[in-house]
Amino acid sequence: MKSSKCRFCRSEDLHDVIDLGKQPLANAFSGSANKSINLKRYDLKVVRCKRCNLCQLSEIVHWSEIYNNYSYLSSSSKPLVDHYKKLVSSLDASYSIKNSYILDVGCNDGILLDCYDEITPKNKRVGVDPSSVAKLAKEKGYQVFNSPLNLALSEQIILSVGNKFKIITFTNVFAHIDEIHEVMKSLSKLMNEDTILIIEAPYLYEMLENKYFDTIYHEHYSYLSLLPMLLLMEEYKLEIFHVEHSNIGASGPNLAYHVRFKTKNEYTEIIKTTIAYELEKIKSGIFDNYQKSIEEWKKSLIELIDEEVKSGGVVGCVGSPAKGSTLLNFIFSPSNNKVELISEVNPIKINSYLPGLGIKIVSESEFDARGITLAILLAWNYSDFFIEKYKQKQSSYKLLVPLPELNVYKN
Ligand SMILES: [Zn+2]
Incomplete structure (x- = not known):
């Protein structure tokens, strides 16, 4: 399916960043050479919204086609396990989350939920994941919903859990979501004034600066950065008050956005610095020169x-x-x-x-x-x-x- 509008701000002012030609799904490993060569191909092209600076794929393959046989187990990656342990202890240090309700969206086999063992009981740890590996998280004793996050599901979660969440995490998930406004509306139902929402995703400007063009594949619908994220959150009365860089082996450099319901109309220092950095990069022609350098x-x-x-x-x-x-x-x-x-x-x-x-x-x-x-x-x-x-x-x-x-x- 071609996508003609910006997923975040709905503008149609979309401009080419890089065209990698027609490619098959990157995880569709086949049983024979012939099958592999004859796999269906889709445009693999990134476009940028001139209005909000979101970068996204020009052609969208539906998630059910991608995750049909999804067998990636997060917990098999040792660097990822270490990274999540660090993330949870820093969340506890900053936001005192002892004994709180936790929601992990895209929980996979429960790799991140596992890291709360010292912090909160299992029945207060909730996971959402549409793929078949979610059953592994369920077997560990967490409340798991085997579905993509949407409005109906968020209502079901609140009914079943009986509480809003102190921490909601999206680690390496947000860029995989097409219906982003449906997810944002669902979040509004799951959050209250105390909720901290953490969205961790590969950082667009690092991909551009360091030629990590091979992190572009059909699973990654969006290529995220602060400017478009600020606008999106604003639409739902949310604010990004902190960002944090991390470098994990599995998917390269990440930026984590710390989000809560809007409290004031002023940006924190780190947000101001990051905005200035992104504007400077855009001015320097980073989007215009990408295809040529690759x-x-x-x-x-x-x-x-x-x-x-x-x-x-x-x-x-x-x-x-x-x-x-x-x-x-x-x-x-x-x-x-x-x-x-x-x-x-x-x-x-x-x-x-x-x-x-x-x-x-x-x-x-x-x-x-x-x-x-x-x-x-x-x-x-x-x-x-x-x-x-x-x-x-x-x-x-x-x-x-x-x-x-x-x-x-x-x-
Ligand atoms: Zn836009």
Whole structure:
């Protein structure tokens, strides 16, 4: 479905930021090369609303199509668990939340709700999640609603819980929501003057500055920043009074927005500074130059790969995160693909094929036996870890870290 209006402010004044071509769903790993190549493709293009500066995808794939077979388990990510533990202890320190009602929207397997063990009883911890993994959170003893958040559900929650919430969290969820005004109306029902709403999401300006274009895929409907968030909250008599940066491995740099019902008509210092930073970036032409800078990066990467293949080398990739699908489908099509194999440690992905290009995903030992001469690190956000492993194993191939800059390592 094409989206012709800004999701937040409804303006139709939308302008191209980056076009990554037609791509399949980034998490649609298939059982055969043929199936993978023939997957349905959708435009993968980000546009910006000139009125409120929200960036969003130009084409929306319905969530039920994306999450049909969603098997990502948050708790399998150790850095994420550590991050949430820190988040909860800082919430307790700032807002004294002992024995309070907590709601986590997009609770997945309960990874964040688990972190309140010392703080509040299980029956006061509530989760909402439309995907099938929510049943794991339910099994842990939390009150879980297996549905997307909407007005009807929020009324059902209030009836069943019998209370409004002290803390409501959206971690890595807000950017995945299409019907944002429905969610905002639902929040108004779940909040009171004491409620602190925490929305944590990847930060647009970091993606732009550091060329993290591969974090663009069909699951991420919106690319968030403070200016549009302020306007959206304002519409519902809410205020963002604090923002906090964090850097977690799984999805890169995040910004957490701390929100409550409006108390005064003045911005706090940190909000003023962040507004000034974003306005300065817009003035510097950061949106206008993005496509060009990514195209230049792509050209250099293709040159490196072509050189390797011409001299008889074999190219592979290390790791198969969703962002790797975006990156590879942006540089190659099935007819000119030069990547032979991808190595992976996750047993669910081994022996499946990368969406769109039909590249086989294999175990590390199979990968090492194939005589790869150049390996592109697709999970480049964990580059420290992989470079260390590469050196220890004394691998014979060259390791290419593609982002934020092209860097080649040799043993
Ligand atoms: Zn807008």
